[in-house]
Amino acid sequence: MIDLGLEGKRAVVAGAGYNPVRAGHGRWSAQLLGAAGASVACVDIDEGRAKAIAAEITEAGGQALPIVADVREPDEVVRAFDLVTAEFGGVDVCVDIVGLATWDGLLDITPQAWDAQLRENLTQVFYVWQEAARRMVGQGSGGSLVALASIDGMVAAAFHGAYGAAKAGVISLAKTFAHEFGRYGIRANVVAPGNVGGGNMDQPPGEYAVNGINPLAAPRTVDIANSVLFLCSDLAARTTGQVLVVDGGATTAELWGVTEEMLPGLRVALP
Numbered sequence: 001m002i003d004l005g006l007e008g009k010r011a012v013v014a015g016a017g018y019n020p021v022r023a024g025h026g027r028w029s030a031q032l033l034g035a036a037g038a039s040v041a042c043v044d045i046d047e048g049r050a051k052a053i054a055a056e057i058t059e060a061g062g063q064a065l066p067i068v069a070d071v072r073e074p075d076e077v078v079r080a081f082d083l084v085t086a087e088f089g090g091v092d093v094c095v096d097i098v099g100l101a102t103w104d105g106l107l108d109i110t111p112q113a114w115d116a117q118l119r120e121n122l123t124q125v126f127y128v129w130q131e132a133a134r135r136m137v138g139q140g141s142g143g144s145l146v147a148l149a150s151i152d153g154m155v156a157a158a159f160h161g162a163y164g165a166a167k168a169g170v171i172s173l174a175k176t177f178a179h180e181f182g183r184y185g186i187r188a189n190v191v192a193p194g195n196v197g198g199g200n201m202d203q204p205p206g207e208y209a210v211n212g213i214n215p216l217a218a219p220r221t222v223d224i225a226n227s228v229l230f231l232c233s234d235l236a237a238r239t240t241g242q243v244l245v246v247d248g249g250a251t252t253a254e255l256w257g258v259t260e261e262m263l264p265g266l267r268v269a270l271p
Protein backbone atom coordinates (compact mmCIF):
# COMPACT_ATOMS: atom_id res chain seq x y z
CA MET A 1 0.00 0.00 0.00
CA ILE A 2 1.28 3.44 -0.90
CA ASP A 3 0.51 6.05 1.76
CA LEU A 4 -0.50 9.39 0.24
CA GLY A 5 -0.35 10.99 3.68
CA LEU A 6 -3.81 12.51 3.24
CA GLU A 7 -5.68 10.44 5.84
CA GLY A 8 -7.13 12.86 8.40
CA LYS A 9 -5.87 15.94 6.52
CA ARG A 10 -8.17 18.95 6.23
CA ALA A 11 -8.71 20.05 2.62
CA VAL A 12 -10.44 23.04 1.05
CA VAL A 13 -11.48 22.85 -2.61
CA ALA A 14 -12.61 26.17 -4.11
CA GLY A 15 -14.95 25.46 -7.02
CA ALA A 16 -15.64 21.90 -5.85
CA GLY A 17 -19.06 21.70 -7.52
CA TYR A 18 -20.04 20.10 -10.81
CA ASN A 19 -21.54 22.00 -13.71
CA PRO A 20 -22.47 19.31 -16.29
CA VAL A 21 -21.56 21.52 -19.26
CA ARG A 22 -18.03 21.93 -17.89
CA ALA A 23 -15.19 19.47 -17.24
CA GLY A 24 -15.81 18.67 -13.56
CA HIS A 25 -12.26 19.29 -12.32
CA GLY A 26 -13.52 20.45 -8.91
CA ARG A 27 -15.80 17.48 -8.41
CA TRP A 28 -13.18 14.87 -9.39
CA SER A 29 -10.46 16.52 -7.32
CA ALA A 30 -12.73 16.79 -4.27
CA GLN A 31 -13.84 13.17 -4.67
CA LEU A 32 -10.25 11.88 -4.87
CA LEU A 33 -9.22 13.90 -1.81
CA GLY A 34 -12.20 12.45 0.07
CA ALA A 35 -11.34 8.93 -1.10
CA ALA A 36 -7.75 9.45 0.09
CA GLY A 37 -9.08 10.11 3.61
CA ALA A 38 -9.06 13.90 3.75
CA SER A 39 -11.97 15.90 5.16
CA VAL A 40 -13.07 18.13 2.30
CA ALA A 41 -14.60 21.60 2.55
CA CYS A 42 -16.48 21.97 -0.75
CA VAL A 43 -16.58 25.70 -1.51
CA ASP A 44 -18.79 26.79 -4.39
CA ILE A 45 -20.64 29.92 -5.48
CA ASP A 46 -23.66 27.69 -6.20
CA GLU A 47 -25.39 26.24 -3.14
CA GLY A 48 -26.83 23.22 -4.96
CA ARG A 49 -23.43 22.27 -6.36
CA ALA A 50 -21.67 22.71 -3.01
CA LYS A 51 -24.21 20.47 -1.28
CA ALA A 52 -24.21 17.88 -4.09
CA ILE A 53 -20.46 17.23 -4.04
CA ALA A 54 -20.36 17.25 -0.23
CA ALA A 55 -23.17 14.65 -0.23
CA GLU A 56 -21.29 12.51 -2.78
CA ILE A 57 -18.21 12.45 -0.56
CA THR A 58 -20.20 11.68 2.58
CA GLU A 59 -22.17 8.93 0.84
CA ALA A 60 -18.86 7.37 -0.21
CA GLY A 61 -17.86 7.21 3.47
CA GLY A 62 -15.83 10.43 3.65
CA GLN A 63 -16.22 13.65 5.59
CA ALA A 64 -17.28 16.84 3.79
CA LEU A 65 -18.57 20.32 4.50
CA PRO A 66 -20.48 22.36 1.90
CA ILE A 67 -19.67 26.08 1.94
CA VAL A 68 -21.32 28.69 -0.29
CA ALA A 69 -18.97 31.56 -1.14
CA ASP A 70 -17.80 33.65 -4.09
CA VAL A 71 -14.01 33.41 -3.86
CA ARG A 72 -13.59 36.55 -5.99
CA GLU A 73 -14.60 38.47 -2.82
CA PRO A 74 -11.82 38.57 -0.19
CA ASP A 75 -14.33 38.85 2.70
CA GLU A 76 -16.12 35.74 1.43
CA VAL A 77 -12.81 33.87 1.32
CA VAL A 78 -12.07 34.74 4.96
CA ARG A 79 -15.61 33.71 5.97
CA ALA A 80 -15.21 30.39 4.12
CA PHE A 81 -11.93 29.62 5.91
CA ASP A 82 -13.50 30.60 9.26
CA LEU A 83 -16.18 27.98 8.61
CA VAL A 84 -13.53 25.40 7.72
CA THR A 85 -11.58 26.16 10.90
CA ALA A 86 -14.75 25.97 13.02
CA GLU A 87 -15.66 22.55 11.57
CA PHE A 88 -12.28 20.89 10.91
CA GLY A 89 -9.98 22.82 13.27
CA GLY A 90 -7.64 24.02 10.50
CA VAL A 91 -6.51 23.51 6.92
CA ASP A 92 -3.68 21.39 5.51
CA VAL A 93 -4.52 21.29 1.79
CA CYS A 94 -6.03 23.99 -0.40
CA VAL A 95 -7.01 23.44 -4.04
CA ASP A 96 -8.38 26.25 -6.23
CA ILE A 97 -10.26 25.09 -9.33
CA VAL A 98 -12.15 28.30 -10.16
CA GLY A 99 -11.49 29.83 -13.57
CA LEU A 100 -13.16 30.48 -16.90
CA ALA A 101 -11.98 31.73 -20.30
CA THR A 102 -13.87 34.29 -22.34
CA TRP A 103 -13.06 34.64 -26.04
CA ASP A 104 -12.13 37.79 -27.94
CA GLY A 105 -9.33 39.12 -30.09
CA LEU A 106 -6.76 41.34 -28.41
CA LEU A 107 -8.11 44.43 -30.21
CA ASP A 108 -11.61 43.81 -28.87
CA ILE A 109 -10.91 43.12 -25.19
CA THR A 110 -12.37 46.01 -23.19
CA PRO A 111 -10.76 47.26 -19.97
CA GLN A 112 -13.77 45.85 -18.08
CA ALA A 113 -13.43 42.42 -19.71
CA TRP A 114 -9.68 42.40 -19.01
CA ASP A 115 -10.24 43.22 -15.32
CA ALA A 116 -12.99 40.60 -15.00
CA GLN A 117 -10.78 37.87 -16.54
CA LEU A 118 -7.89 38.68 -14.22
CA ARG A 119 -10.18 38.67 -11.20
CA GLU A 120 -11.79 35.37 -12.24
CA ASN A 121 -8.57 33.53 -13.08
CA LEU A 122 -5.77 35.12 -11.06
CA THR A 123 -6.83 37.53 -8.30
CA GLN A 124 -9.13 35.04 -6.59
CA VAL A 125 -6.33 32.44 -6.51
CA PHE A 126 -4.25 35.02 -4.66
CA TYR A 127 -7.08 35.63 -2.15
CA VAL A 128 -7.63 31.89 -1.58
CA TRP A 129 -3.95 30.93 -1.30
CA GLN A 130 -3.15 33.98 0.83
CA GLU A 131 -5.82 33.07 3.39
CA ALA A 132 -4.84 29.39 3.32
CA ALA A 133 -1.14 30.21 3.75
CA ARG A 134 -1.91 32.65 6.58
CA ARG A 135 -3.68 29.89 8.49
CA MET A 136 -1.08 27.22 7.62
CA VAL A 137 1.72 29.49 8.89
CA GLY A 138 -0.24 30.00 12.13
CA GLN A 139 -0.77 26.25 12.56
CA GLY A 140 2.93 25.53 12.06
CA SER A 141 2.35 22.14 10.44
CA GLY A 142 3.01 22.92 6.78
CA GLY A 143 0.54 22.44 3.97
CA SER A 144 -0.03 22.15 0.26
CA LEU A 145 -1.48 24.79 -2.08
CA VAL A 146 -2.61 23.71 -5.55
CA ALA A 147 -4.42 25.60 -8.32
CA LEU A 148 -5.40 24.88 -11.89
CA ALA A 149 -3.47 26.97 -14.39
CA SER A 150 -3.58 26.06 -18.10
CA ILE A 151 -1.16 25.45 -20.93
CA ASP A 152 -2.61 28.78 -22.14
CA GLY A 153 -0.41 30.37 -19.48
CA MET A 154 2.68 28.80 -21.10
CA VAL A 155 2.11 29.20 -24.83
CA ALA A 156 0.05 31.65 -26.92
CA ALA A 157 -3.58 31.92 -25.85
CA ALA A 158 -5.02 33.12 -29.15
CA PHE A 159 -8.36 34.89 -28.74
CA HIS A 160 -8.31 34.51 -24.98
CA GLY A 161 -5.27 36.62 -24.21
CA ALA A 162 -6.50 37.91 -20.85
CA TYR A 163 -7.12 34.34 -19.67
CA GLY A 164 -3.63 33.27 -20.81
CA ALA A 165 -2.02 36.22 -19.05
CA ALA A 166 -3.97 35.43 -15.87
CA LYS A 167 -2.94 31.75 -15.96
CA ALA A 168 0.70 32.77 -16.50
CA GLY A 169 0.19 34.88 -13.38
CA VAL A 170 -1.02 31.81 -11.45
CA ILE A 171 2.18 29.99 -12.47
CA SER A 172 4.20 32.95 -11.19
CA LEU A 173 2.21 33.01 -7.93
CA ALA A 174 3.00 29.32 -7.34
CA LYS A 175 6.72 30.03 -7.55
CA THR A 176 6.49 33.01 -5.21
CA PHE A 177 4.26 31.27 -2.64
CA ALA A 178 6.65 28.29 -2.81
CA HIS A 179 9.61 30.55 -2.15
CA GLU A 180 8.12 32.73 0.61
CA PHE A 181 6.46 29.88 2.52
CA GLY A 182 8.84 26.96 1.96
CA ARG A 183 10.44 27.62 5.35
CA TYR A 184 7.07 26.84 6.96
CA GLY A 185 6.79 23.51 5.13
CA ILE A 186 4.16 24.93 2.80
CA ARG A 187 4.31 23.84 -0.86
CA ALA A 188 2.64 25.58 -3.82
CA ASN A 189 2.18 23.99 -7.24
CA VAL A 190 -0.13 24.18 -10.24
CA VAL A 191 -1.57 21.69 -12.69
CA ALA A 192 -1.71 23.00 -16.26
CA PRO A 193 -4.37 21.07 -18.18
CA GLY A 194 -4.46 20.88 -21.94
CA ASN A 195 -7.70 20.66 -23.90
CA VAL A 196 -10.02 18.74 -21.59
CA GLY A 197 -12.81 20.97 -22.90
CA GLY A 198 -16.22 20.04 -21.54
CA GLY A 199 -14.88 16.75 -20.23
CA ASN A 200 -14.14 13.59 -22.21
CA MET A 201 -14.31 10.82 -19.65
CA ASP A 202 -15.84 8.56 -22.28
CA GLN A 203 -12.78 8.71 -24.55
CA PRO A 204 -11.78 5.07 -25.05
CA PRO A 205 -8.41 4.11 -23.60
CA GLY A 206 -5.80 2.86 -26.03
CA GLU A 207 -6.71 5.23 -28.86
CA TYR A 208 -3.77 7.51 -29.39
CA ALA A 209 -3.05 10.47 -31.65
CA VAL A 210 -6.68 10.80 -32.71
CA ASN A 211 -6.23 14.52 -33.35
CA GLY A 212 -3.43 16.79 -34.52
CA ILE A 213 -3.05 18.46 -31.12
CA ASN A 214 -2.25 15.62 -28.73
CA PRO A 215 0.48 13.18 -29.83
CA LEU A 216 -0.74 10.87 -27.03
CA ALA A 217 -4.42 11.61 -26.37
CA ALA A 218 -6.48 14.48 -25.01
CA PRO A 219 -6.29 14.68 -21.21
CA ARG A 220 -9.37 13.62 -19.25
CA THR A 221 -10.85 15.12 -16.10
CA VAL A 222 -9.54 12.16 -14.09
CA ASP A 223 -5.98 12.84 -15.36
CA ILE A 224 -6.17 16.39 -14.01
CA ALA A 225 -7.61 15.21 -10.67
CA ASN A 226 -4.90 12.53 -10.32
CA SER A 227 -2.26 15.24 -10.73
CA VAL A 228 -4.00 17.49 -8.20
CA LEU A 229 -4.06 14.56 -5.78
CA PHE A 230 -0.35 13.86 -6.33
CA LEU A 231 0.61 17.49 -5.63
CA CYS A 232 -1.54 17.51 -2.48
CA SER A 233 0.00 14.29 -1.24
CA ASP A 234 3.21 13.33 0.53
CA LEU A 235 4.43 11.82 -2.76
CA ALA A 236 5.15 15.45 -3.72
CA ALA A 237 6.80 16.25 -0.37
CA ARG A 238 9.79 17.93 -2.04
CA THR A 239 7.93 19.29 -5.08
CA THR A 240 7.16 22.99 -4.92
CA GLY A 241 6.86 25.97 -7.26
CA GLN A 242 6.22 23.59 -10.16
CA VAL A 243 3.86 23.33 -13.10
CA LEU A 244 2.61 19.82 -13.80
CA VAL A 245 1.52 19.91 -17.44
CA VAL A 246 -1.18 17.34 -18.27
CA ASP A 247 -1.87 17.89 -21.95
CA GLY A 248 -1.46 14.57 -23.75
CA GLY A 249 1.75 15.95 -25.27
CA ALA A 250 0.21 19.05 -26.88
CA THR A 251 3.04 21.37 -25.80
CA THR A 252 5.67 19.02 -27.22
CA ALA A 253 4.77 20.52 -30.62
CA GLU A 254 7.44 19.77 -33.21
CA LEU A 255 8.75 23.06 -34.61
CA TRP A 256 10.55 21.90 -37.79
CA GLY A 257 7.80 20.09 -39.62
CA VAL A 258 9.93 16.94 -39.82
CA THR A 259 8.10 13.72 -40.69
CA GLU A 260 9.26 10.10 -40.82
CA GLU A 261 9.11 10.22 -44.62
CA MET A 262 11.67 13.05 -44.71
CA LEU A 263 14.28 11.13 -42.66
CA PRO A 264 16.20 9.45 -45.54
CA GLY A 265 16.94 12.86 -47.04
CA LEU A 266 17.99 14.31 -43.70
CA ARG A 267 20.39 11.64 -42.47
CA VAL A 268 24.06 12.62 -42.58
CA ALA A 269 27.04 10.44 -41.78
CA LEU A 270 29.40 11.81 -39.14
CA PRO A 271 32.98 12.12 -40.44
Ligand SMILES: NC(=O)c1ccc[n+]([C@@H]2O[C@H](COP(=O)([O-])OP(=O)(O)OC[C@H]3O[C@@H](n4cnc5c(N)ncnc54)[C@H](O)[C@@H]3O)[C@@H](O)[C@H]2O)c1
Pocket residue numbers: 014015016017018019022023024025026043044045046049069070071072097098099100101148149150151192193194195196197198199
Ligand atom coordinates in the same frame (compact mmCIF):
# COMPACT_ATOMS: atom_id res chain seq x y z
N1 LIG B 1 -11.54 22.09 -19.33
C1 LIG B 1 -10.41 22.45 -19.88
O1 LIG B 1 -10.10 22.12 -21.03
C2 LIG B 1 -9.45 23.29 -19.09
C3 LIG B 1 -8.19 23.53 -19.63
C4 LIG B 1 -7.28 24.27 -18.91
C5 LIG B 1 -7.65 24.76 -17.66
N2 LIG B 1 -8.90 24.54 -17.16
C6 LIG B 1 -9.23 25.11 -15.86
O2 LIG B 1 -10.12 24.28 -15.13
C7 LIG B 1 -10.87 25.11 -14.25
C8 LIG B 1 -12.34 24.93 -14.45
O3 LIG B 1 -12.68 23.58 -14.39
P1 LIG B 1 -14.19 23.11 -14.65
O4 LIG B 1 -14.62 23.61 -15.99
O5 LIG B 1 -14.27 21.67 -14.38
O6 LIG B 1 -14.93 23.92 -13.52
P2 LIG B 1 -16.29 24.75 -13.54
O7 LIG B 1 -16.19 25.94 -14.41
O8 LIG B 1 -17.41 23.81 -13.74
O9 LIG B 1 -16.25 25.28 -12.06
C9 LIG B 1 -16.23 24.38 -10.95
C10 LIG B 1 -17.10 24.97 -9.91
O10 LIG B 1 -16.65 26.27 -9.54
C11 LIG B 1 -17.75 27.04 -9.18
N3 LIG B 1 -17.41 28.47 -9.20
C12 LIG B 1 -17.34 29.27 -10.29
N4 LIG B 1 -17.01 30.53 -9.94
C13 LIG B 1 -16.86 30.51 -8.58
C14 LIG B 1 -16.54 31.50 -7.62
N5 LIG B 1 -16.30 32.76 -7.98
N6 LIG B 1 -16.47 31.16 -6.31
C15 LIG B 1 -16.73 29.85 -5.94
N7 LIG B 1 -17.05 28.88 -6.81
C16 LIG B 1 -17.12 29.19 -8.12
C17 LIG B 1 -18.82 26.63 -10.18
O11 LIG B 1 -20.13 26.87 -9.66
C18 LIG B 1 -18.56 25.15 -10.38
O12 LIG B 1 -19.40 24.34 -9.58
C19 LIG B 1 -10.51 26.55 -14.55
O13 LIG B 1 -9.53 27.02 -13.67
C20 LIG B 1 -9.98 26.43 -15.97
O14 LIG B 1 -9.15 27.50 -16.33
C21 LIG B 1 -9.80 23.82 -17.85
